[in-house]
Amino acid sequence: MTANTEFPDGFLWGAATAAYQIEGSPLADGAGASIWHRFSHTPGRVADGDTGDIACDHYRRFRDDVALMRDLGLSAYRFSISWSRVMPDGTGAVNQRGLDFYRALLDALGEAGIAASATLYHWDLPAALEDRGGWLNRDIASWFADYAEVCYRALGDRVALWATLNEPWVVVDGGYLHGTLAPGHRGLFGARRAAHHCLLAHASALAVGRAQGLKNLGVVVNLEPKHPASDSPADLSAARRADAYMNRQYLEPLLLGRYPDELAAIYGEAWSEPSPADMEAIRAPLDWLGINYYSRSVVRADSAAWPVGASRVKQRQCTHTETDWEVYPAGLEETLRAVHERYSAPPIYITENGSAFYDPPTATEGLVEDPLRTAYLRSHLAAVRRAIAAGVDVRGYFAWSLLDNLEWSLGFAKRFGIVHVDFATQRRTPKSSARAYSAIARSNGSDV
Numbered sequence: 001m002t003a004n005t006e007f008p009d010g011f012l013w014g015a016a017t018a019a020y021q022i023e024g025s026p027l028a029d030g031a032g033a034s035i036w037h038r039f040s041h042t043p044g045r046v047a048d049g050d051t052g053d054i055a056c057d058h059y060r061r062f063r064d065d066v067a068l069m070r071d072l073g074l075s076a077y078r079f080s081i082s083w084s085r086v087m088p089d090g091t092g093a094v095n096q097r098g099l100d101f102y103r104a105l106l107d108a109l110g111e112a113g114i115a116a117s118a119t120l121y122h123w124d125l126p127a128a129l130e131d132r133g134g135w136l137n138r139d140i141a142s143w144f145a146d147y148a149e150v151c152y153r154a155l156g157d158r159v160a161l162w163a164t165l166n167e168p169w170v171v172v173d174g175g176y177l178h179g180t181l182a183p184g185h186r187g188l189f190g191a192r193r194a195a196h197h198c199l200l201a202h203a204s205a206l207a208v209g210r211a212q213g214l215k216n217l218g219v220v221v222n223l224e225p226k227h228p229a230s231d232s233p234a235d236l237s238a239a240r241r242a243d244a245y246m247n248r249q250y251l252e253p254l255l256l257g258r259y260p261d262e263l264a265a266i267y268g269e270a271w272s273e274p275s276p277a278d279m280e281a282i283r284a285p286l287d288w289l290g291i292n293y294y295s296r297s298v299v300r301a302d303s304a305a306w307p308v309g310a311s312r313v314k315q316r317q318c319t320h321t322e323t324d325w326e327v328y329p330a331g332l333e334e335t336l337r338a339v340h341e342r343y344s345a346p347p348i349y350i351t352e353n354g355s356a357f358y359d360p361p362t363a364t365e366g367l368v369e370d371p372l373r374t375a376y377l378r379s380h381l382a383a384v385r386r387a388i389a390a391g392v393d394v395r396g397y398f399a400w401s402l403l404d405n406l407e408w409s410l411g412f413a414k415r416f417g418i419v420h421v422d423f424a425t426q427r428r429t430p431k432s433s434a435r436a437y438s439a440i441a442r443s444n445g446s447d448v
Contacts, residue, residue: 015398021408029098030088035125047413072434087150117159120148123170135193166292215287226239256283291339322357332353349396363422
């Protein structure tokens with residue numbers, strides 16, 4: 001570190017997005033449909049009937065968005081690749097025009113001096129693969145490996161950081177357990193299979209990358225502390241189960257080669273012990289680990305809360321975002337230190353951290369003041385700084401999100417962007433949080 005900053009030299013200051021949330025043009029130029037295209041076009045699945053058909057129109061406006069990032073002084077950009085844009089059927093034929101889009105984006109980032117962090121899977125499975133079982137089909141590990149190999153070979157020389165999966169817990173909990181996210185399945189047996197197959201797919205993509213000599217491979221998990229609502233044995237046990245289900249279900253296989261003991265009771269008859277060969281593949285060493293952090297949960301024992309037996313207790317004295325998540329920056333430091341102390345973790349990047357607060361649909365006189373989001377960013381970056389001072393190897397931070405976008409099943413009403421988007425005109429307006437973050441990035445964190 002330099003004498004005047006508490007963030008490491010070369011620390012990446014970035015922002016993050018996801019393909020279906022911003023790109024629009026989901027079927028353009030030979031692309032195939034994804035499960036999110038199908039899900040959003042199913043009545044009642046997404047708030048207000050919103051879809052990603054246009055979204056932020058990034059597919060056509062990406063050069064302007066890269067210029068915007070350059071003007072903000074960002075040194076990195078995290079985005080995801082749409083599997084069905086590259087391989088319309090999920091397997092087999094490659095859509096050259098889809099790859100050309102990502103090549104052009106990466107070239108623009110390179111010209112702007114912005115490092116690229118590319119995620120292979122951010123929830124938008126090709127619909128054609130869903131019709132073959134999707135994440136319930138063990139063959140998805142080999143399908144994903146083939147897709148990863150295509151992307152690595154075509155784009156690898158332009159990408160600084162590769163992530164295999166984004167937030168497998170959300171893929172499974174929303175898409176296969178509760179049915180609130182695409183593809184909309186419900187059930188313990190499917191959730192358990194999907195969770196294990198996500199990790200196998202990660203392992204297969206990692207192996208393909210290693211075979212090509214790549215040394216910049218990681219995976220992204222979303223983590224949050226689970227605090228007991230009281231010191232009662234029941235609440236303490238509930239917090240351990242909640243932690244095992246959300247956090248350790250993915251961390252421990254990836255970093256220790258085993259699943260938490262609590263999962264057998266949570267999944268019940270749906271649980272089956274994985275093979276040693278599977279676990280050995282899943283725990284292959286990572287070059288880096290991505291952590292997405294938004295909030296914590298205070299939980300109590302609740303036998304009606306299927307399947308974990310733990311329900312959230314809202315902390316009404318605290319600030320909450322528009323998505324009803326408690327603002328709790330201390331949880332980010334706690335999470336980083338816990339991962340550092342409990343596991344032999346590789347270097348860490350904060351791959352998502354952000355908040356949804358009310359912003360007007362239209363910017364007034366080119367200004368959007370968002371003091372709550374600005375305070376959120378500052379307080380969480382201060383938590384990162386404390387974790388680094390305590391010895392955690394954190395190498396970068398990506399604000400979620402660069403742009404207001406389609407917040408999945410919540411539609412366009414929940415705005416996470418540091419840049420305001422008028423969805424009627426597609427006009428971009430940096431918010432006050434963007435200006436504050438720009439100053440922080442340019443000073444390498446000395447302005448936190």
